[in-house]
Amino acid sequence: MPSATLDKALxxxxxxxxxxxxxxxDLDAIDFSxxxxxxxxxxxxxxxxKPGLIACGLETARRDHAEIFNRAFGSVTGTLNDxxxxxxxxxxxxxxxxYVPPDQAVDDPIEITYTAKNGALFPHxxxxxxxxxxxxxxxxxxxxxxxxxxxxxxxxAAENASVTYAAEQNLPLESQxxxxxxxxxxxxxxxxxxxxxxGAALSVSRIDVLVDQPGxxxxxxxxxxxxxxQHVDMVSTIRHNVGESQSQTLIKSAATGRGQARYLGNIRIxxxxxxxxxxxxxxxLLLSPHAHIDSVPALEIGANDVKAFxxxxxxxxxxxLIFYMESRGIEREAAEKMIALGFFEPVVERFPTxxxxxxxxxxxxxxxx
Amino acid sequence: xSERGLRIxxxxxxxxxxxxxxxxxxxxxxxxxxALMGPNGSGKSTLAFSLTGHPGFKVESGxxxxxxxDLLAMPPDKRAxxxxxxxxxxxxxxxxxxxxxxxxxxxxxxxxGDLPPAKFRALLLEKxxxxxxxxxxxxxxxNDGFSGGEKKRxxxxxxxxxxxxxxxxxxxDSGLDVDALRAVGESVNAMRASEAGKDTGFLIITHYPRIxxxxxxxxxxxxxxxxxxxxGDAELAQRIExxxxxxxxxxxxxxx
Ligand SMILES: Nc1ncnc2c1ncn2[C@@H]1O[C@H](COP(=O)(O)OP(=O)(O)OP(=O)(O)O)[C@@H](O)[C@H]1O
Ligand SMILES: [Mg+2]
Numbered sequence: 001m002p003s004a005t006l007d008k009a010l011x012x013x014x015x016x017x018x019x020x021x022x023x024x025x026d027l028d029a030i031d032f033s034x035x036x037x038x039x040x041x042x043x044x045x046x047x048x049x050k051p052g053l054i055a056c057g058l059e060t061a062r063r064d065h066a067e068i069f070n071r072a073f074g075s076v077t078g079t080l081n082d083x084x085x086x087x088x089x090x091x092x093x094x095x096x097x098x099y100v101p102p103d104q105a106v107d108d109p110i111e112i113t114y115t116a117k118n119g120a121l122f123p124h125x126x127x128x129x130x131x132x133x134x135x136x137x138x139x140x141x142x143x144x145x146x147x148x149x150x151x152x153x154x155x156x157a158a159e160n161a162s163v164t165y166a167a168e169q170n171l172p173l174e175s176q177x178x179x180x181x182x183x184x185x186x187x188x189x190x191x192x193x194x195x196x197x198x199g200a201a202l203s204v205s206r207i208d209v210l211v212d213q214p215g216x217x218x219x220x221x222x223x224x225x226x227x228x229x230q231h232v233d234m235v236s237t238i239r240h241n242v243g244e245s246q247s248q249t250l251i252k253s254a255a256t257g258r259g260q261a262r263y264l265g266n267i268r269i270x271x272x273x274x275x276x277x278x279x280x281x282x283x284x285l286l287l288s289p290h291a292h293i294d295s296v297p298a299l300e301i302g303a304n305d306v307k308a309f310x311x312x313x314x315x316x317x318x319x320x321l322i323f324y325m326e327s328r329g330i331e332r333e334a335a336e337k338m339i340a341l342g343f344f345e346p347v348v349e350r351f352p353t354x355x356x357x358x359x360x361x362x363x364x365x366x367x368x369x
Numbered sequence: 370x371s372e373r374g375l376r377i378x379x380x381x382x383x384x385x386x387x388x389x390x391x392x393x394x395x396x397x398x399x400x401x402x403x404a405l406m407g408p409n410g411s412g413k414s415t416l417a418f419s420l421t422g423h424p425g426f427k428v429e430s431g432x433x434x435x436x437x438x439d440l441l442a443m444p445p446d447k448r449a450x451x452x453x454x455x456x457x458x459x460x461x462x463x464x465x466x467x468x469x470x471x472x473x474x475x476x477x478x479x480x481x482g483d484l485p486p487a488k489f490r491a492l493l494l495e496k497x498x499x500x501x502x503x504x505x506x507x508x509x510x511x512n513d514g515f516s517g518g519e520k521k522r523x524x525x526x527x528x529x530x531x532x533x534x535x536x537x538x539x540x541x542d543s544g545l546d547v548d549a550l551r552a553v554g555e556s557v558n559a560m561r562a563s564e565a566g567k568d569t570g571f572l573i574i575t576h577y578p579r580i581x582x583x584x585x586x587x588x589x590x591x592x593x594x595x596x597x598x599x600x601g602d603a604e605l606a607q608r609i610e611x612x613x614x615x616x617x618x619x620x621x622x623x624x625x
Binding site: 202203269318320323324325326327328329330331332334335338339341342344345346 | 446449454455457460461469471474518527531568582
């Protein structure tokens with residue numbers, strides 16, 4: 001890997017100074033230069049067999065599908081000028097390439113599993129969905145060791161395409177996770193991000209949708225739940241650069257123990273992006289007196305003929321709900337658990353496949369126990 | 370020797386530092402229907418919450434026994450396990466918790482292991498049918514986005530599913546249309562006619578004699594300003610409908 005690229009990445013600033021009333025970790029002070037990277041490898045990829053569907057590792061993609069691959073690889077995340085994306089790109093040692101040909105409907109999910117062991121992982125998942133095609137991708141990030149994972153997920157969706165990308169980061173509690181997830185939907189395309197940040201001591205992620213074409217339907221769903229000493233830093237940005245598109249952002253978060261989180265939810269509507277409809281809803285639940293969540297919705301609206309909505313709540317469990325359950329014979333602890341799990345349910349329900357939802361519910365339940 | 374009934378003796382309770390219940394004496398007998406009426410703010414809901422252990426209400430003195438057991442010594446869930454049920458005047462909405470799952474958890478808590486999921490489901494469907502509730506309610510989030518009447522029907526569904534020994538219905542009839550009121554009345558009567566519910570004692574808090582046409586009260590208690598000031602038979606409810614509370618206030622003021 002050319003060290004000039006790496007040096008440039010190391011020099012970039014994270015740009016993550018706010019929000020963070022209680023936040024103490026300086027993301028620009030994290031030492032990436034001494035990380036031991038794992039040897040290059042392919043992730044585990046499970047895909048249904050469909051004519052023309054490509055699901056392979058990066059080496060194969062470069063060799064056998066150079067034309068489509070090279071045109072798209074880094075085309076979205078490369079424009080973000082993001083420190084962690086640049087690091088991941090410079091040190092990339094694993095990844096997957098998914099290509100769905102025009103008008104092909106891949107209904108069964110394509111599942112990609114990255115497992116950290118024997119060194120840091122820098123995965124890059126590229127999903128290219130051609131005109132009128134659709135697919136669902138499930139990305140699981142796991143670890144047998146507590147090595148750092150710094151990755152990219154990139155979606156290039158052509159006109160009328162439809163993509164759901166669900167990422168589940170469930171690394172060991174000692175590891176660090178950095179993820180840049182960005183999508184560039186074409187005209188009338190639909191893009192859905194579902195992001196679950198469950199594991200790692202420090203989880204830093206950004207999720208972007210660049211709306212540069214009209215008729216886009218963008219959904220951004222995410223949740224996180226730091227417990228003990230976990231720290232989560234999430235930024236989501238929907239950039240409405242052209243009008244006549246719509247986006248919905250839904251983020252649910254809870255924190256317990258000494259868990260810390262900060263979330264910045266950006267909606268940017270450019271001055272000429274008339275007819276945009278954007279909504280942002282984020283709810284935060286504090287389950288312990290030492291837990292903190294800084295949650296900031298940031299709407300920048302340049303156009304006048306738009307519908308933009310945002311709603312944010314933060315608070316502890318509602319005593320009147322607990323009492324209602326107790327009055328039905330349910331013990332306080334069980335009631336608290338049910339209410340807290342219920343709090344996440346509206347976002348969990350948006351993840352694809354019953355198996356994934358059940359896994360997420362179990363992970364949430366384990367955090368409350 | 371334990372005595373049956375929900376027995377309230379000289380109960381004083383406060384909320385926000387103000388005494389609201391000023392020495393309540395009232396006994397709900399097993400298998401009987403008691404109506405509790407009284408003007409707005411007289412303390413009816415406070416009584417219901419004090420009995421069920423709502424943390425916002427402080428019992429200052431007095432005693433309450435449920436079939437001989439000291440109710441006030443128990444946390445709210447134990448009171449439910451002892452057989453007490455409250456149909457809330459304003460039921461809570463709990464997003465993300467599905468009606469069926471909630472009811473199953475409650476049924477399991479109160480009657481552990483007595484109904485396997487399939488039988489539970491069959492019973493639930495039967496009780497929903499009785500209350501004219503669409504089966505789709507099973508999959509909805511608890512009271513989330515429910516209309517006022519739908520919330521009350523759901524309270525009655527819980528009553529039917531949980532089969533308590535003593536049930537307090539706090540204005541379950543308020544805000545119901547005629548059909549819903551009939552459905553609620555029939556559901557209570559079906560329960561009273563069943564083996565599981567024939568000994569259930571009811572305390573029906575209401576402002577109107579309408580519901581009492583469906584569920585005939587054995588005793589009507591009148592609460593004014595935190596005290597039970599009068600007791601009578603079903604006719605007392607009719608009298609209040611005609612005359613309001615002023616006459617009773619005057620009568621009882623003279624006694625006091
Ligand atoms: N937390 C509180 N702090 C102060 N006062 C309270 C509190 N809760 C209830 N009260 C007061 O206690 C009184 C009795 O209230 P309660 O709700 O028991 O009346 P009610 O008989 O149920 O009335 P309604 O028929 O309107 O339902 C009212 O004056 C009410 O304002
Ligand atoms: Mg009341």
